[in-house]
Amino acid sequence: xxxxxxxxxxxxxxxxxxxxxxxxxxxxxxxxxxxxxxxxxxxxxxxxxxxxxxxxxxxxxxxxxxxxxxxxxxxxxxxxxxxxxxxxxxxxxxxxxxxxxxxxxxxxxxxxxxxxxxxxxxxxxxxxxxxxxxxxxxxxxxxxxxxxxxxxxxxxxxxxxxxxxxxxxxxxxxxxxxxxxxxxxxxxxxxxxxxxxxxxxxxxxxxxxxxxxxxxxxxxxxxxxxxxxxxxxxxxxxxxxxxxxxxxxxxxxxxxxxxxxxxxxxxxxxxxxxxxxxxxxxxxxxxxxxxxxxxxxxxxxxxxxxxxxxxxxxxxxxxxxx
Amino acid sequence: xxxxxxxxxxxxxxxxxxxxxxxxxxxxxxxxxxxxxxxxxxxxxxxxxxxxxxxxxxxxxxxxxxxxxxxxxxxxxxxxxxxxxxxxxxxxxxxxxxxxxxxxxxxxxxxxxxxxxxxxxxxxxxxxxxxxxxxxxxxxxxxxxxxxxxxxxxxxxxxxxxxxxxxxxxxxxxxxxxxxxxxxxxxxxxxxxxxxxxxxxxxxxxxxxxxxxxxxxxxxxxxxxxxxxxxxxxxxxxxxxxxxxxxxxxxxxxxxxxxxxxxxxxxxxxxxxxxxxxxxxxxxxxxxxxxxxxxxxxxxxxxxxxxxxxxxxxxxxxxxxxxxxxxxxxxxxxxxxxxxxxxxxxxxxx
Numbered sequence: 153x154x155x156x157x158x159x160x161x162x163x164x165x166x167x168x169x170x171x172x173x174x175x176x177x178x179x180x181x182x183x184x185x186x187x188x189x190x191x192x193x194x195x196x197x198x199x200x201x202x203x204x205x206x207x208x209x210x211x212x213x214x215x216x217x218x219x220x221x222x223x224x225x226x227x228x229x230x231x232x233x234x235x236x237x238x239x240x241x242x243x244x245x246x247x248x249x250x251x252x253x254x255x256x257x258x259x260x261x262x263x264x265x266x267x268x269x270x271x272x273x274x275x276x277x278x279x280x281x282x283x284x285x286x287x288x289x290x291x292x293x294x295x296x297x298x299x300x301x302x303x304x305x306x307x308x309x310x311x312x313x314x315x316x317x318x319x320x321x322x323x324x325x326x327x328x329x330x331x332x333x334x335x336x337x338x339x340x341x342x343x344x345x346x347x348x349x350x351x352x353x354x355x356x357x358x359x360x361x362x363x364x365x366x367x368x369x370x371x372x373x374x375x376x377x378x379x380x381x382x383x384x385x386x387x388x389x390x391x392x393x394x395x396x397x398x399x400x401x402x403x404x405x406x407x408x409x410x411x412x413x414x415x416x417x418x419x420x421x422x423x424x425x426x427x428x429x430x431x432x433x434x435x436x437x438x439x440x441x442x443x444x445x446x447x448x449x450x451x452x453x454x455x456x457x458x459x460x461x462x463x464x465x466x467x468x469x470x471x472x473x474x
Numbered sequence: 475x476x477x478x479x480x481x482x483x484x485x486x487x488x489x490x491x492x493x494x495x496x497x498x499x500x501x502x503x504x505x506x507x508x509x510x511x512x513x514x515x516x517x518x519x520x521x522x523x524x525x526x527x528x529x530x531x532x533x534x535x536x537x538x539x540x541x542x543x544x545x546x547x548x549x550x551x552x553x554x555x556x557x558x559x560x561x562x563x564x565x566x567x568x569x570x571x572x573x574x575x576x577x578x579x580x581x582x583x584x585x586x587x588x589x590x591x592x593x594x595x596x597x598x599x600x601x602x603x604x605x606x607x608x609x610x611x612x613x614x615x616x617x618x619x620x621x622x623x624x625x626x627x628x629x630x631x632x633x634x635x636x637x638x639x640x641x642x643x644x645x646x647x648x649x650x651x652x653x654x655x656x657x658x659x660x661x662x663x664x665x666x667x668x669x670x671x672x673x674x675x676x677x678x679x680x681x682x683x684x685x686x687x688x689x690x691x692x693x694x695x696x697x698x699x700x701x702x703x704x705x706x707x708x709x710x711x712x713x714x715x716x717x718x719x720x721x722x723x724x725x726x727x728x729x730x731x732x733x734x735x736x737x738x739x740x741x742x743x744x745x746x747x748x749x750x751x752x753x754x755x756x757x758x759x760x761x762x763x764x765x766x767x768x769x770x771x772x773x774x775x776x777x778x779x780x781x782x783x784x785x786x787x788x789x790x791x792x793x794x795x796x797x798x799x800x801x802x803x804x805x806x807x808x809x810x811x812x813x814x815x816x817x818x819x820x821x822x823x824x
Contacts, residue, residue: 178579178580179580179638180638180639181577181579181580181639182579182580183634183637183638183639184573184638185573185577185579185582186579186638187632188570188572188573188577188727189569189585190631190632191565191566191570192566192567192569192570192698194631195566195696195697196588196592199604199693199694199697200592200595201592203601203602203604203607204595204599204600204603206600206602206606207600207602207603210603263493263497264494264497267490267493267494267497268494270490272487272490272491277498278494278497278498281498281501282498282501284501284502284505284803285501285505286813287799287803287805287806288799289755289756289774289799289802290756290758290774291773291774291775292774292777292795292798292799295777295778295781295791295794295795296792296795297504298781298791299507299791299792300503300504300507302520302788305520305521305522305524305788306524307507307524310522310523310524313523347501350501351501355813404596408596408598410598410759411774411778414758414759414762415781429598429759432598432601432602433759436601436602437763442606446602449599449600449601449602452596452598452599453595453599456596456599457594
């Protein structure tokens with residue numbers, strides 16, 4: 153049709169190549185799609201997929217102190233690092249850190265959101281206050297808490313003093329007592345993290361609360377439901393997707409926390425706050441043991457992957473989707 | 475009976491307020507005390523019991539903080555980094571999301587899952603090879619060779635894709651060699667300009683990507699699976715009939731994207747922009763690794779530096795902290811709607 157000149161009109165209509173070779177059409181559409189995906193694919197390839205594989209590969213080599221001369225040791229380094237006491241310690245610290253921050257943060261966020269969502273005078277003010285910490289970056293939060301946790305002039309110890317409790321060296325005491333495996337340092341880092349994340353949690357849950365249709369409550373109230381059963385049978389089930397989201401995201405955040413530890417404790421005292429990400433940092437960029445650090449990085453990747461999948465599998469069953 | 479309910483109600487409201495006020499106090503206290511400390515004279519900031527008012531505000535502390543470290547430069551760097559990343563993510567995510575919602579092509583679902591799978595890789599797990607990449611690229615002879623090889627590879631890939639897409643479109647009739655030539659020349663010219671700019675830059679200082687540069691701070695973050703997903707969710711709400719109608723009017727994909735899809739997607743683009751900016755502004759580990767001079771250091775790393783340098787002057791450290799907090803506070807107040815919408819997208823569909 154397009155070739156309307158005399159020469160082609162006289163000949164039989166040309167058969168489109170795609171009719172003779174149908175796969176050409178698919179190839180053509182694939183080319184079109186790839187044109188649009190190309191920028192993203194190149195970047196993902198270079199900065200996500202390649203480094204992931206490279207990390208696994210680096211784990212097979214022991215690095216010299218300068219970080220380049222490498223000796224192939226196969227799985228020996230994986231075995232050595234993953235069974236070493238300091239890896240076990242950092243794994244324990246990481247898990248404990250997640251246990252300190254994730255449930256506390258979620259419960260606090262839920263309480264704040266539920267209360268600030270009620271029809272009260274000043275509710276908007278409280279909503280704004282609770283979500284305000286989302287403006288604080290990790291560094292801002294950590295430096296603020298550095299001041300609050302100052303053993304001699306900090307506000308936290310002053311409050312403790314008002315209740316006749318002894319001062320705590322928040323950032324330098326590795327243990328509360330000999331028997332406890334974790335001490336004030338990890339608690340201090342956790343406090344900072346909970347404060348930092350509370351804005352995000354509250355904001356997500358508030359937005360989710362406002363998305364629950366009001367007629368659900370009205371019809372339940374007509375049926376004589378108590379406030380408690382409204383909460384239990386309407387609010388919480390309707391919130392469950394957002395609660396799942398908060399749990400998954402704050403777990404991932406906990407496993408990736410670095411800035412607050414770098415500013416507050418540098419992994420110390422006595423490795424009490426040496427989470428996996430921090431040990432990757434010290435191994436790779438302070439000690440230049442890229443191989444050992446890569447093993448930890450691979451372990452971190454698998455850990456986060458498994459945790460996310462498990463959370464989705466087990467928690468998702470309890471989640472109510474409209 | 476009614477009386478008892480009313481009493482119960484009053485007690486309930488009082489309890490609610492008590493918890494709200496206590497919670498608000500705890501949440502706002504760190505920021506409030508930071509502001510107070512930033513306005514105190516040096517001795518008062520470390521006095522015991524801690525001061526909770528600043529009767530004689532020392533605004534000069536802010537000037538001192540700006541002088542102690544180049545805070546203004548750090549802020550500028552953070553702004554530059556966040557702006558470049560935001561624009562880059564808007565560009566790459568729009569293109570990818572468009573392909574995933576308006577184009578049918580082999581392997582589409584596989585590629586989409588491949589995109590989503592990048593969300594499962596914590597950035598910290600791939601940070602060592604990424605650091606090595608940047609280090610190697612900044613090392614002139616090898617880096618230049620690798621950079622040119624990568625540029626050529628990327629360009630060849632784009633040209634092949636464009637050829638495939640352009641040549642056999644509409645069936646591929648007898649004229650396809652001419653069309654192939656036209657497409658090749660056009661895309662080749664475009665890509666040639668890009669490569670030329672890159673090579674020109676490289677020829678000037680021998681590196682396209684190196685430690686201590688804006689490239690190192692931004693290039694690894696220019697693509698985003700979250701953003702692609704977010705935009706795709708929105709693009710899917712645009713009826714396909716619109717695409718068909720536009721196609722009849724002779725609109726190609728790019729024209730349809732520019733004139734129809736983008737104007738309809740401003741809220742989603744705004745959400746992605748706020749998110750991208752916030753996330754890049756808050757980065758800590760990567761800027762810590764790749765910047766080592768004041769010229770490129772971001773405000774987060776600069777603040778940590780200020781805190782350890784001025785460890786004895788809490789008032790100055792707090793003044794610096796408030797300066798670093800302020801831009802984000804303003805952005806969040808201005809763009810709260812976009813932010814909440816983004817959070818909901820993640821919460822409901824993630």
